[in-house]
Amino acid sequence: MKDFKVGLLFSTSGPYAALGQSALDGALMALDEVNAAGGIRLSPVMADPRGIPMEYERLTGEMVQGGGLRHIVGGITSWSRKDIIPVLERQGGMLWYPCPYEGFEISDHVVYLGACPNQHLVPLIDHVAEAAPRRAFLVGSNYVWGWETLRVARERLSARQVALAGERYVPLGDTDTAHLVAEIAESRPDVIVNSLIGPSNHAFMRELARLKEDGLDCLVVSANQTEADLEALGPAADGMLAIGAWFETVEGQATADFRARIAARYGAGYRASCNFATAHTAVHLLARGLERAGHDDTRAVFDAVAGEAQDSVLGPLAIDPVTRHASLVPRLARARAGAFEIISDPGQAVAPDPYLTRLAAVAPATGPRPAARPQLRIVS
């Protein structure tokens, strides 16, 4: 039986440790499933960059040095991915990236398994716009995920004549969000697009929950919430509308079986997430490619799995051979009592469009709406 080493590069400590741990757990479970199936043998090589960008670069270099290992499943933030890619370009190697991200990238050294904006933010905003909100407030973490997702939201909302009540950015890891909430109390938006991640997200949602108790009627929507966030947020998450390629509550036998296997391995109380399911999918896809190619040449492995419909725990999935992104099923869910209630599951995968080239024009609004003055300012 052929033996392949697989790098698992997730931050299981540091500012977004919960996300990294969840993805690592999913990858390790898939690794054991592959080994149990008996076609090939995968040996994990693990490292923890602790959420420090430079560590991704150094540890990737160590992993691929000398050609001992050519495939890495890892990276959570776009920042981490952008630190890994140059090393893989220089030394050879491929990253199987398991997180939703902001799009506008195609690297020959990456397989993008997470959703890009036409699979998360665009359908989310289009859904919200159907209720004809008048004013939107945009808030995000001050790095490329926040900037680009909110840019898409801003352009999509303004094309629908939704006025912008404000757009604010919070430094990564910053938990001082009181000024944001005060501004929201003042501007009274109907909808808040939340692209905050980690502790900033949790601090903001808790402050906002207090405002809602005082009577603010406002829908919060987000493309980066997982079950791990629900655990941290408790009741403060209730009512939030999320979009994702996977939630624990996706209906069907495949999800039930998957959850049973997760419970058997990690315990009945374990909360899996989209990152867990996507990293799990990444390892299985990589294993299929390695088995078919018979060796770990990155191009051969990619060609062996690209362009073909695959079954996965995420549902039907295919990797586009040119964009190297996955088709995924975007599911809308509402947070309630610590879980995501699925409110819409199209059942069909949406093809990736990382550069938003196929984005349909928005139908013009039917009537004039009172316009509020946008207040644009970057808080960094």
Added chain:
Amino acid sequence: MTQTLDLHFAGRRALVLHPAATVRAQLAARLSALGVETDESWPADEPDLARADILFADVDTGHDEQFPWRRGQAPIPTVGLIQSEAPGRLAWALQQGFDAFQPLAALGKVYSTLVIATARAAERQQRMMRDAEVARRTGLRHVLVQATLKMMRREGLDEMAALKRLRALAMAERVALEDAAAIYLAEAEPRAAGGRE
């Protein structure tokens, strides 16, 4: 900021002039992911540019006679495809005035190349239009002199007062000063022909 940039290329056509079929195919595949259809052409001595919205041309084998325009005056965005980095070839490419460059080792970044080439071409077109307007107005200097002299004679004004009145006419008609001078002369001529002067 992004409103002023051209970011969507779906539905446009690119023409790729490169001797290597693999390069042409790779670029066509990348462009198709952005919704851009591609025509390929080689040999490229008389490329059919009529349908092209954007041109990609090999720098290593390129020469001015390939293109039916003067250096720096392409009517569409142009991109130089870089393989070798021979200084002579780079010098030619710069003189040809490509709007952007695309190293063949980085075809994955063709989106940013499209954004840059389109933005630079738009700037170039605006500059060309401005330059053409300046040249046109320079060519009308004698008309301005004639109109000023005629107005001085007919209205008994000094040159500053005559120029001021021509400026007022230009503002009222929303035309350049030289065009206002031409209007004044055209209106003055028939009366002049009547022999009242």
